[in-house]
Amino acid sequence: MRLPRQMPGVENWGQAAWLGVWLVAAVLLLNACTVGPKYHTPVAQVPAAYKELKGWKPAQPNDQNLGGTWWTMFQDPQLDALESQINVSNQNLKAAEAQYRQARAVLAYNRADYYPTVTVNPSATRTRVSGNSPTSSSLRGTAYNDFVLPFDLSYQADVWGRVRRTVESSREQAQASAADLATVDLSLHADLAIDYFQARSLDAEEQLLESTVKQYEQALDLNEKRYQGGVVSEVDVEQAKTQLQSTRAAAIDVGVLRAQYEHAVAILLGKPPAEFSLPPLPLTAPPPHVPVSVPSELLERRPDIAAAERRVAAANAQIGVAKSAYYPLINLGLSGGFESGSFTTLISGPSGLWSVGISAAETVFDVGRRRSLTDQARAAYDFQVAAYRENVLTGFQQVEDNLAAVRILENEAKVQEEAVVAARRSLDLSVIRYNGGVTSYLEVITAQSAALSDEITAVNILGRRMANTVLLIQALGGGWDRSALPQPECCGKLVSSAQPN
Numbered sequence: 001m002r003l004p005r006q007m008p009g010v011e012n013w014g015q016a017a018w019l020g021v022w023l024v025a026a027v028l029l030l031n032a033c034t035v036g037p038k039y040h041t042p043v044a045q046v047p048a049a050y051k052e053l054k055g056w057k058p059a060q061p062n063d064q065n066l067g068g069t070w071w072t073m074f075q076d077p078q079l080d081a082l083e084s085q086i087n088v089s090n091q092n093l094k095a096a097e098a099q100y101r102q103a104r105a106v107l108a109y110n111r112a113d114y115y116p117t118v119t120v121n122p123s124a125t126r127t128r129v130s131g132n133s134p135t136s137s138s139l140r141g142t143a144y145n146d147f148v149l150p151f152d153l154s155y156q157a158d159v160w161g162r163v164r165r166t167v168e169s170s171r172e173q174a175q176a177s178a179a180d181l182a183t184v185d186l187s188l189h190a191d192l193a194i195d196y197f198q199a200r201s202l203d204a205e206e207q208l209l210e211s212t213v214k215q216y217e218q219a220l221d222l223n224e225k226r227y228q229g230g231v232v233s234e235v236d237v238e239q240a241k242t243q244l245q246s247t248r249a250a251a252i253d254v255g256v257l258r259a260q261y262e263h264a265v266a267i268l269l270g271k272p273p274a275e276f277s278l279p280p281l282p283l284t285a286p287p288p289h290v291p292v293s294v295p296s297e298l299l300e301r302r303p304d305i306a307a308a309e310r311r312v313a314a315a316n317a318q319i320g321v322a323k324s325a326y327y328p329l330i331n332l333g334l335s336g337g338f339e340s341g342s343f344t345t346l347i348s349g350p351s352g353l354w355s356v357g358i359s360a361a362e363t364v365f366d367v368g369r370r371r372s373l374t375d376q377a378r379a380a381y382d383f384q385v386a387a388y389r390e391n392v393l394t395g396f397q398q399v400e401d402n403l404a405a406v407r408i409l410e411n412e413a414k415v416q417e418e419a420v421v422a423a424r425r426s427l428d429l430s431v432i433r434y435n436g437g438v439t440s441y442l443e444v445i446t447a448q449s450a451a452l453s454d455e456i457t458a459v460n461i462l463g464r465r466m467a468n469t470v471l472l473i474q475a476l477g478g479g480w481d482r483s484a485l486p487q488p489e490c491c492g493k494l495v496s497s498a499q500p501n
Helices: 010-030 070-074 077-083 091-114 162-228 234-268 295-301 303-326 369-435 441-475
Strands: 117-120 123-128 143-157 329-340 352-361
Touching: 070 077, 070 162, 070 441, 077 162, 091 162, 162 234, 162 303, 162 441, 234 441, 295 303, 295 369, 303 369, 369 441
Parallel strands: none
Antiparallel strands: 117 143, 123 143, 143 329, 329 352
């Protein structure tokens, strides 16, 4: 903006001050208007109760509720120690935290549009006018100094709420990013618990196989002695040896999958697998009971659902941003400063100069571009609403799936335990019959295989119960609550009321 080189008196400065006051008042009055739809949380279909809660033990007052450190429900010190390392070292969690900080920075950038921009461009020049210049004869051949200390203030009035809607959208996106961070945090802790319990389940299976190998070694030794004594044939010896070696091979094979789970835990902790070792600890205790609240609370306790809802709010604000393009842009400009031919008189009343003004710009014809942007914003909003509702349905499905799995596997474990007891009794009877010469060793081998298979199945069921319990906790939100989202303060700034676990 060109600065008039005049030296105003007190009266001119007073007029400028009053003009500025009136302009600011007009801008503040116009700023009260905001275009675009008012946001309402989309309606999602929520059942009154979970279908798979039939026969589920109701939560007792002394039951431990889900909290930020939900894994302590399993009362496993080794698991507690591992879980505490995720927030320090996991790289995926650090990446999600960086994305959240990026979203906060975008919010701060857009929030700056609430305030005017001030620039300063000082200059100092010495000029000599040509002696043959067509200018005034009094200036020909002369040289003079020109010291200028100007400043410019520019402000685009948020008359139609474009800035407010942009800040609102950025704020909701930042909240969605915070919920994404909580989702990643919950997922990583759940993955660690699942891998840990799977490794412990394999430890239990390996322990069972090694114990069985010792029993089969004793059986082989007995058959060899009986063969040497002419009591049994060589067939019995070879059958016992086959059974022994097959079981040894199965015990060795467990180590493959067990090593993979150990390596997975190492990566979750942000460590190279070569620098981490998970001590063997056979799984024995059943999973704890998980308290389940009413379905409507799931909308407040799952961070991924909260993130989807915040993106709906952000898309709604973008509709307002698109609609504001139909209205003129109003700019307020103020320039001032000092100019003098001598540096000693630069900062003085007569050297002052100023300019103030207001302008407006309106697009008259754009071949439907603004309408297309508005249609795009509405379509993006509809997309986010559909994604939010699908997220809610998926959340209910995951809770129902794992409620059913936990309940059914508990019943299966009881039946399988009866099968284990029966298989052991059958094996004992077969051994008695074989020692009495009533039957062949093939009957013993068949009973041994059945007993071992039933015991391995029981161990695997326990491992699945632990994994599904963790998945149920994850489906319920892992103790997270919507109140953990950073809340808006003045001017759209976010303040964290709670940090993600």
